Amino acid sequence: MRIWLFRAIALILPLLVLLLAELALRATGAGQNWPLFKINPANPAYLVSETDIVKRYFANNTALPSVKMEPAFLLADKPDNAIRLVVQGGSTAAGYPYGTGASLAAMLEQRLSRTFPKQRVEVVNTALAAVNSYTLLDLADEIIAIKPDAVLIYAGHNEYLGLLGVGSNYLASQSPGVTRLLINLRQLHSFQLMEQLYQQLNQPLQAADESSRTFMARVARDKAIALGSAQFQAGLEQFDSNLSRLLAKYQRADIPVYISTLVSNLADQPPFNSTPIPxxxxxxxxxxxxxxxxxxxxxxxxxxxxxxxxxxxxxxxxxxxxxxxxxxxxxxxxxxxxxxxxHDLLRFRAPEAINQQIRKLAVRYNATLVDTEAAFIANSPKGLVGNSLLLEHLHPNVQGYFLLADSFYKALGRDQALASWQQPVPANLVPANIAWQERPITPAEEYAGYLRILQLKADYPFSEEPQQVTFPVARTPQQQWGQAYVEGKLDWLSLQNRNARYYHQQGDGDMLLKTLKIIADALPHDANANQQAAQILLKAGRQGEAKGYLQRAILAPQASSQVQQQIQQLQATLAL
Structure with missing residues (x-):
């Protein structure tokens, strides 16, 4: 009996020491936390997503890729009548190269808000450029905690050459199990401290500065992953292992999942790397x-x-x-x-085996398959997907992004996924032509996206060596502001405020309304932005939508006295 007691103490004592060390480090502020959602300091009624979430996957002092999550705001306490969806995925789900306006979250929120004007609609973006299935799985518990009505997934292109991908310079381990363990351990402050000590004792040789290169130029370690090779299979096993765990989590939490097939540029993107033609x-x-x-x-x-x-x-x-x-x-x-x-050896595009896995996983875990690939084929000349809908190897143009969001929207409608869709064929579906006219992206942002693609294609793998990028002469105010935005001379909100002033001066009511709605949707916690959107919607005779924006304005206690007065006037008019 005594020997078993000693053995128990021998096992428990190290764990107790580690626990005390962890508590001490947290109490003293050593180490860092990177939660997916945190209280929004500008308005505590809202949560905001962590833009630097990528730091969660790397040790301190590591040279990180310049990847940030677009901030998303959601109510800390979900209202009873709210519709809350969460988007997961990589750069395509996040709307690259246009940003928030082209994202799946923004395109869907705009259309669903029109569909359900009496309900609070939140489509929360958690998509992030360059990430793969490890990040999707890692964020799942925090997504479940905010009680979404459904999770929407567009992911799979980054399993080989994304962050933690099997052929990536940012690989953590060849084993999916070890990689998942490292991700979990990195949340411990004691583990972070040990990583820092290890880094200090094992300083790597200084490499050439490649900070000016694109992410695609820096990420690819393995440039020749042959179809059917061991490394090719490792990427498939990684995706299947992580997605199986992800979908099982959502299934246990009784959260519906909509998962999409992937699209690649086939007709107009030559292979990046190939064995020679005989x-x-x-x-x-x-x-x-x-x-x-x-x-x-x-x-x-x-x-x-x-x-x-x-x-x-x-x-x-x-x-x-x-x-x-x-x-x-x-x-x-x-x-x-x-x-x-x-057979393209440089795997920046997902192989068809990933789409096959997506279809099988959807059946296995009772998820709804959104066949975006079929939609792109149906809307491409002669069924050959190419530059008519895609900008380069896989990112859609604005029409393509609209089609991606439309595929999810129709799938939600077919499933009558949301409480207000009870008819056999939902009568309140917003027609595609109206949704297209009201797409939440401005010409300045579209031009900024065009310039970012010029930058992307001036480096590897589109060019072996980085090329000097010369932007075309900006001929309109929107083009000038779009270029200033890309060059970092103008932030997003300043860009939209300039758009709003311009359209007001030009007397363009439709574009002014669109711009003010874009600002308010991006900043639901901002009283002034939402009061302005409510006011212009009321003038346009769209009272149902105006009430939604006014309700958001009311929730913002930091409003100035002038804005509060305008809110009170709108309340009286709309009988709120």
Whole structure:
């Protein structure tokens, strides 16, 4: 009996020491916490998301990627009649390169608020550029804690070359289990202290400064991950392992999940890295004719396609796709373009196996599949997804982002997912043409996105070496402000305030209303912004929406006396 007592003490004592050390470090303020949501200091009735959440995944003093989460605001106490959705994913879900306005969260919130004017609608963005399934899983418990009515997921492109990806310079461990353990341990202040001591004792050699390079240029450690290789399989296993745990958490919490298939640029994005095309083929398969005239007989193309199946060359498949496309043979072209993406050794685009996993996981965990890939195919010329909806290898243009949000919106409507959708075919669906006209993004932000893509394409992998970027001459006020925004000379709110003044001066009521709504939706805790939105909506005869913005303004106790007076006048008019 005594020996078992000693053994128990021997086991408990180290744990007790660690517990006391942890409590002491927290009491003295040593170490850091990076919660997903924290009290908004500007208005304690609201929570705000942590913009620097990426610091949660790296030791202090680590050279971090310049990745930030767009701030999202939500009521600390969810109202009884509120609709609260949460978006998870990477840069596409976050709206890159346009920012908040093009994001899935903003596009959906704008349309759902129009659909349910009598309810408080919050579509909370937790998407973040460069992250993958590890971050989605890590944030799940905090998302569950805010009681969402559904979680919307668009993710999977970053499993290989995102943060903690299997081929990334920001890899933590080859083992998904070890990586998840490290993520959990890093929340302990004692573990953070041990990491700092380790860093000080093992100072790495100073590397060349690449802070001016794009994230894509810095992240890719493994530039040749062959289809079916051990590393390729590791990426699939990582995604399946993390997503299974994520969806199981939501299923246990009885939270519906809407998970989307992924979209890639097939027709207009040549492979980033490929094994060479066999020399014997090059003489038979010239590059696609600039004039669009077929240069190879169809029988020859079909024979070459059979050879390509065993060659494993992405470039080979891509050239075949171009040749079939010239002949209007869209199905054959799509097959070859898809194989070109599959054999691309530099895995910045998710392989089709990820979409297959998404479909299987949706069935396994009773999640709703949102087939965005099918929507993009249906809305692309000849069904070949390319530059008509995408900016480069995978990020949509504004029309593409609208289509992404539209796919989720229709899935929510088909499922009658929200309490007010009770009809067999929801009668209050907002038509796509109206939602498009009211999309929550301004021309200045669209131009800023265009400039950011110029910057992205001036570096690896679009160019082997970084190129000097020269912006075109800005010819309109919106273009000038968009460029100033990209260059860091203008912050987002200042940009929108300039837009509002400009549209007011021009007498453009529609654009003024849109801009004031954009500001108010981004700052639901701000009394003045929401009072202004309520006022202009009332003038436009949209009383139901005006009441929603006025209710948000009322919740802001820091309003000035002038704003409070205007709020009281609106209350009397709207009988609130």
């Amino acid at each position: 020399e014997t083929v090059l003489s038979q398969l010239p590059a696609a004719s600039a004039a669009g005239k077929p240069s190879v007989d169809v029988a020859v193309l079909d024979a070459l396609a059979a050879q390509a199946a065993s060659a494993g060359s992405a470039d080979f498949h891509y050239l075949l796709g171009q040749q079939y496309q010239q002949r209007g043979m869209s199905e054959q072209a799509r097959t070859q373009f898809l194989l070109a993406k599959e």
